[in-house]
Amino acid sequence: MAEKIIMPKQGLQMTEGTIIKWLYREGDKVVAGEPLFEMETDKLAITIDSTVSGTLLKIVADVGATVPITEVIAIIGEPEEDVAGLLCKTDIVSGPDTLAEPDTSAEPETDPNQAVTAAQGSATATDRVFISPRAKARADELNVDYTTVAGSAPDGMIIERDILAAKKALSGTSPDQRKAASAERVDFTGITDGKAQEKNAFAGTVTSIQPDGEDIIPVKGMRKIIAKRMKQSLNENAQTTHRVSVRMNEVVSFRLAMNKTVSFNDLIAYATVQALGEYPAINAELTNAGVWRKRFVNLGIAVDIKDGLIVPVVKNAQNMSLSELSAEIKRLAEKAREGKLTPEEFTGGSFTISNLGMFGLEEFVAIINPPESGILAVGAIEDTPVAVEGKLEICPVMKLTLSYDHRVIDGAPAAQFLVKIKQLLEYPYLMLLKSNKS
Numbered sequence: 001m002a003e004k005i006i007m008p009k010q011g012l013q014m015t016e017g018t019i020i021k022w023l024y025r026e027g028d029k030v031v032a033g034e035p036l037f038e039m040e041t042d043k044l045a046i047t048i049d050s051t052v053s054g055t056l057l058k059i060v061a062d063v064g065a066t067v068p069i070t071e072v073i074a075i076i077g078e079p080e081e082d083v084a085g086l087l088c089k090t091d092i093v094s095g096p097d098t099l100a101e102p103d104t105s106a107e108p109e110t111d112p113n114q115a116v117t118a119a120q121g122s123a124t125a126t127d128r129v130f131i132s133p134r135a136k137a138r139a140d141e142l143n144v145d146y147t148t149v150a151g152s153a154p155d156g157m158i159i160e161r162d163i164l165a166a167k168k169a170l171s172g173t174s175p176d177q178r179k180a181a182s183a184e185r186v187d188f189t190g191i192t193d194g195k196a197q198e199k200n201a202f203a204g205t206v207t208s209i210q211p212d213g214e215d216i217i218p219v220k221g222m223r224k225i226i227a228k229r230m231k232q233s234l235n236e237n238a239q240t241t242h243r244v245s246v247r248m249n250e251v252v253s254f255r256l257a258m259n260k261t262v263s264f265n266d267l268i269a270y271a272t273v274q275a276l277g278e279y280p281a282i283n284a285e286l287t288n289a290g291v292w293r294k295r296f297v298n299l300g301i302a303v304d305i306k307d308g309l310i311v312p313v314v315k316n317a318q319n320m321s322l323s324e325l326s327a328e329i330k331r332l333a334e335k336a337r338e339g340k341l342t343p344e345e346f347t348g349g350s351f352t353i354s355n356l357g358m359f360g361l362e363e364f365v366a367i368i369n370p371p372e373s374g375i376l377a378v379g380a381i382e383d384t385p386v387a388v389e390g391k392l393e394i395c396p397v398m399k400l401t402l403s404y405d406h407r408v409i410d411g412a413p414a415a416q417f418l419v420k421i422k423q424l425l426e427y428p429y430l431m432l433l434k435s436n437k438s
Contacts, residue, residue, distance in 0.1 A: 019062065022036075036048055057077050238405055239406070269301065272351070274420075277297065282417045296350065354376070356380075364379065365403055374403065379399040382397055
């Protein structure tokens with residue numbers, strides 16, 4: 001009996017995934033427990049194993065499609081088994097970021113004068129046009145060249161109402177006009193006289209496929225979800241910031257005394273963990289029941305990877321020594337760059353550190369990573385003139401910026417927390433007192 005393969009949930013906050021690659025073709029034999037396809041979430045790319053053995057009868061979600069969790073992406077069963085009953089309940093996803101097509105039985109709302117246009121640049125670059133099965137069938141029925149139709153669904157996907165509007169717009173033009181317009185990639189916008197000569201048809205705008213020397217990078221997969229979540233964070237959180245400058249003289253000497261076995265980032269992380277223990281109001285999350293102040297510190301460390309940003313999470317960092325924390329940060333960062341993190345290793349964070357100092361950035365404001373309520377942005381260590389006991393000295397100085405959700409965290413404890421980190425870094429041997437007492 002045929003079985004559905006669904007988009008699996010990888011992590012508590014995952015809502016959808018993008019198909020990167022199918023490792024089998026339709027008709028191939030697959031074995032349960034062996035890799036079936038590659039997918040991408042907002043966190044990472046991962047290979048997913050088949051849950052059943054059999055023949056891959058139908059690939060429902062094509063490469064590039066973004067599918068909500070638990071939605072059907074493929075069907076596996078016995079050879080030549082009839083799967084029509086399963087397919088009739090499933091929308092076949094033929095392109096990236098496709099949504100279920102709305103009912104278009106009513107008169108289409110699309111402006112006919114804007115329906116026929118040049119195929120989108122993304123389709124030109126890949127020789128593919130993203131169109132729903134129902135729209136494609138209607139295009140064949142009405143003899144509409146859908147490669148010249150602009151889609152009105154998210155990310156430019158063509159749906160049935162676009163085909164209907166295109167047919168209406170083209171009904172007054174001659175076959176020669178349509179053929180020439182398609183060949184020259186012409187926009188019919190503004191052409192309302194159905195008996196216009198071919199020269200008038202080209203009064204529309206000619207759409208450039210892609211400007212010379214420029215690249216168009218599709219916003220999809222991880223990049224699309226990151227953009228969505230960051231915008232959502234700014235819209236929902238009452239985000240504000242505090243800044244402080246830290247003299248790093250003692251930290252530099254401290255690292256030398258430890259033969260540089262720990263990094264500056266490790267020391268900043270260790271100081272942050274201790275400060276969170278002293279100021280639990282910062283280590284909090286807004287829930288339906290109220291503000292949840294956590295007794296554990298799950299510290300997120302932002303890591304730059306090829307296609308975006310991922311935040312591995314050091315679980316229960318409050319129980320770790322400096323050397324243990326350093327080792328765990330290095331281990332997770334390496335796995336992140338290799339794309340081998342498990343969902344448990346990049347979810348469940350309670351506070352995040354984002355360090356761009358290695359790129360020479362003096363200071364910046366980071367966006368809170370929901371559902372957390374705070375994030376610490378770390379800038380570069382720069383030689384800076386500083387007044388020390390009435391004298392001007394050149395000292396290594398680092399700037400820290402705390403972004404926090406003012407709905408959850410008040411300004412005073414946020415300031416005290418940031419100053420505590422400053423104190424621990426300016427007098428780093430204070431950080432060892434915890435290890436000596438434990």
